[in-house]
Amino acid sequence: MLKVIIIDDDDIMVFLQRKLFQKCGLAKNPITFKVAPAAIDFLKNEDIDQHFLILLDINMPGMNGWQFLDILNKMKISKNVFVIMVTSSIDCYDKEKADTFSNVIDFMEKPISIENCSRIKEHMLLKEFFSA
Amino acid sequence: MQNKYSPLHILVIEDQIGYFILLKGYLNEINVNITISKAISFKEAKIVLQSSNNFDAILLDLSLPDVENRETLVENIVVLAQKAPVIVLTGYADTVFGFKTLSMGISDYLLKDELNLAQLSKSIHHGIERKRVESQLRESENKYRNLFDSSPLPMWVLERCSSRFLSVNAATVDLYGYSREEFLGMSIKELWAGTDDPETEILDLIRKDGFFKLKISHRKKNGEVVHLKIQSNPIIFDGKEARVALANNITASLEAKLALKNSEKRFKALVQDGSDLVMILNFDGNLTYVSPSSKLVMGIHADLLINYNLFEFIHVDDLEQVKESIAMLQIKKRVQIPSYRIKTSKNKWKWIETILTNLYDDTSVNGIVANSRDITEFMQQEKELIESLKRYNIVEKATSDTITDYDVQNDVMHYNEGMELMFGYSKAQISSKGSWWDEKVHPEDTERVKNKVDLIYKKGHGNLQVEYRFRCADGSYKYILDRTYLVTNEKGKPLRMIGSMQDITEIHNYIETIERHNDRLKDIAWTQSHVVRAPLARIMGLIDSLENFEDLDDRAQLLSHIITSARELDVIIRKINSKTNKSISQSRQC
Numbered sequence: 188m189l190k191v192i193i194i195d196d197d198d199i200m201v202f203l204q205r206k207l208f209q210k211c212g213l214a215k216n217p218i219t220f221k222v223a224p225a226a227i228d229f230l231k232n233e234d235i236d237q238h239f240l241i242l243l244d245i246n247m248p249g250m251n252g253w254q255f256l257d258i259l260n261k262m263k264i265s266k267n268v269f270v271i272m273v274t275s276s277i278d279c280y281d282k283e284k285a286d287t288f289s290n291v292i293d294f295m296e297k298p299i300s301i302e303n304c305s306r307i308k309e310h311m312l313l314k315e316f317f318s319a
Numbered sequence: 320m321q322n323k324y325s326p327l328h329i330l331v332i333e334d335q336i337g338y339f340i341l342l343k344g345y346l347n348e349i350n351v352n353i354t355i356s357k358a359i360s361f362k363e364a365k366i367v368l369q370s371s372n373n374f375d376a377i378l379l380d381l382s383l384p385d386v387e388n389r390e391t392l393v394e395n396i397v398v399l400a401q402k403a404p405v406i407v408l409t410g411y412a413d414t415v416f417g418f419k420t421l422s423m424g425i426s427d428y429l430l431k432d433e434l435n436l437a438q439l440s441k442s443i444h445h446g447i448e449r450k451r452v453e454s455q456l457r458e459s460e461n462k463y464r465n466l467f468d469s470s471p472l473p474m475w476v477l478e479r480c481s482s483r484f485l486s487v488n489a490a491t492v493d494l495y496g497y498s499r500e501e502f503l504g505m506s507i508k509e510l511w512a513g514t515d516d517p518e519t520e521i522l523d524l525i526r527k528d529g530f531f532k533l534k535i536s537h538r539k540k541n542g543e544v545v546h547l548k549i550q551s552n553p554i555i556f557d558g559k560e561a562r563v564a565l566a567n568n569i570t571a572s573l574e575a576k577l578a579l580k581n582s583e584k585r586f587k588a589l590v591q592d593g594s595d596l597v598m599i600l601n602f603d604g605n606l607t608y609v610s611p612s613s614k615l616v617m618g619i620h621a622d623l624l625i626n627y628n629l630f631e632f633i634h635v636d637d638l639e640q641v642k643e644s645i646a647m648l649q650i651k652k653r654v655q656i657p658s659y660r661i662k663t664s665k666n667k668w669k670w671i672e673t674i675l676t677n678l679y680d681d682t683s684v685n686g687i688v689a690n691s692r693d694i695t696e697f698m699q700q701e702k703e704l705i706e707s708l709k710r711y712n713i714v715e716k717a718t719s720d721t722i723t724d725y726d727v728q729n730d731v732m733h734y735n736e737g738m739e740l741m742f743g744y745s746k747a748q749i750s751s752k753g754s755w756w757d758e759k760v761h762p763e764d765t766e767r768v769k770n771k772v773d774l775i776y777k778k779g780h781g782n783l784q785v786e787y788r789f790r791c792a793d794g795s796y797k798y799i800l801d802r803t804y805l806v807t808n809e810k811g812k813p814l815r816m817i818g819s820m821q822d823i824t825e826i827h828n829y830i831e832t833i834e835r836h837n838d839r840l841k842d843i844a845w846t847q848s849h850v851v852r853a854p855l856a857r858i859m860g861l862i863d864s865l866e867n868f869e870d871l872d873d874r875a876q877l878l879s880h881i882i883t884s885a886r887e888l889d890v891i892i893r894k895i896n897s898k899t900n901k902s903i904s905q906s907r908q909c
Contacts, residue, residue, distance in 0.1 A: 197853065197857065199857045199861070200856070200857055200860065203857070203864055206864060207864070246853075275853040276852040278845075297852070297853075297860065298856045301867060
């Protein structure tokens with residue numbers, strides 16, 4: 188069972204992604220956070236054997252996406268957490284930086300489309316969670 | 320010549336009174352002015368002759384009472400008689416002795432028994448006359464001897480057959496340093512100094528009769544050599560065939576001649592064979608002497624050139640200057656004509672430089688001496704040098720760089736005017752010490768500059784290019800691009816560092832401005848990609864939802880989200896626009 192978490196400060200973006208994931212069958216009820224620290228707190232209390240897919244926005248007030256990854260990296264649950272970076276614009280610098288984090292499995296540009304959802308479902312590491 | 324009346328004083332030494340009276344009678348007849356003195360013994364005669372000997376003649380009887388040895392008597396009387404002739408009176412028995420007395424210096428002998436007036440008169444007069452002649456001869460001989468002895472010129476007498484000295488005068492002794500006695504044991508051959516003199520020829524000349532003269536070198540006792548001109552005449556000396564020689568010491572004049580000859584040789588070497596052209600001319604340029612070097616300098620033989628006027632060969636543009644210089648010799652002894660052109664045989668121009676000396680007061684010259692030197696090559700080099708310097712100056716002026724020239728060995732730095740113009744230092748402020756320059760480099764750059772300099776010192780060659788900040792007189796710093804070249808000696812030891820300091824402050828500031836612009840543009844680009852794309856992505860997502868999911872029940876909410884996002888986007892774009900405008904206007908001000 189894969190739990191899907193959306194972390195983004197943009198309400199409209201969260202609303203849209205939530206809708207899309209439900210329609211595409213990616214997640215019936217994704218967990219959403221407007222700020223990253225809330226997501227950290229949430230993960231601390233989760234079972235370390237539970238698998239998570241996080242769609243993480245980079246630019247956020249307070250703790251940004253990178254800072255979130257730094258903390259996640261040190262958590263026990265980290266090995267079962269897959270992260271897809273979601274940003275309104277991709278630059279090379281961001282991509283290079285993402286490669287240094289083992290949790291990051293993909294990089295997507297907003298807005299996330301139906302095709303993006305299909306790609307997630309067929310991702311090598313995620314396929315098994317959607318085959319059932 | 321005695322005559323009957325000239326006074327006559329006769330001494331008669333006779334012990335027999337009878338014979339005395341007889342003699343007195345004769346004598347009175349011989350001369351009316353006669354004075355007769357009488358001595359009757361040798362002793363008396365001696366007293367008379369010693370007290371006053373002014374007798375014209377002495378009559379001596381050999382048989383005197385106080386005389387035993389008649390030879391002794393004759394000898395004594397002859398000595399006492401001095402100049403007076405002694406006439407001996409003898410008897411028959413003494414004829415042989417009487418004859419013998421002639422060889423003892425008496426004037427005549429008469430036999431008492433045969434004596435007559437005529438005989439006595441003749442004997443007395445002959446005696447007196449002979450004595451007079453003898454005396455004259457002696458005087459003349461003395462005179463000659465004096466002339467020989469006191470002659471200021473060396474004179475000597477040689478025996479002809481042996482070439483040995485028979486006599487030398489004082490001047491000879493003075494000249495040679497040998498004493499008279501030493502000379503008398505020597506041969507003339509011992510004086511000869513020359514080894515290559517024709518000895519036998521000279522000995523032949525000495526042996527032969529006749530006058531000769533020759534030049535010869537003799538060695539003095541101290542080894543010094545003297546040169547002599549000798550004249551020699553044959554004479555009979557003490558009954559021997561001899562030669563009297565007169566020597567003239569010509570050593571000094573020979574030396575003077577030699578010195579003159581050497582001096583002439585030197586002159587020839589310096590003037591005639593030298594590379595300088597020497598001419599003697601008058602104020603109108605007419606030549607009276609041209610040294611052979613004219614062939615070398617002008618390609619014209621001296622014998623030919625002398626027929627011309629110097630002015631004909633001088634370049635028309637230079638002629639006035641040469642003439643002016645020559646005219647100045649009227650008031651100045653020596654004048655130098657600066658470089659001028661002179662025509663050669665090939666109708667080409669050569670540059671020469673001349674020193675003129677007015678030697679009209681020297682009768683052996685009687686003109687202006689012109690010493691000229693070919694300076695064509697020098698002039699060409701100078702021309703090239705001037706052109707090269709001009710080029711250098713133009714380059715130096717054309718560059719706005721500060722040129723540095725550092726003498727590594729002596730720690731002396733030279734700057735062009737750039738140090739004043741570029742950095743504002745006054746001449747008085749600029750020190751030629753290397754440390755003065757060092758301390759003007761910005762402290763943050765010092766280490767880097769020092770490392771670079773050390774590196775080319777280590778390599779021993781090459782160029783150095785380094786940027787640093789250099790302090791101006793007003794305390795501000797200028798950005799400098801320094802290009803320096805190291806000059807080393809053949810062993811690679813650093814001698815000089817020649818460099819240019821280019822002021823790149825403007826370029827540096829320009830780059831800084833551009834970098835600032837770049838930052839701004841990056842900022843804009845980032846804003847565009849992140850801030851602009853956030854609402855745009857939202858709008859795209861919303862529209863995508865409206866399109867794909869028709870069953871949506873909250874379409875109105877979606878549309879409202881689209882409008883909100885579009886407004887947000889509008890605000891952002893306006894912001895970017897104003898920011899960009901601001902950046903452009905700033906850059907225009909720069």
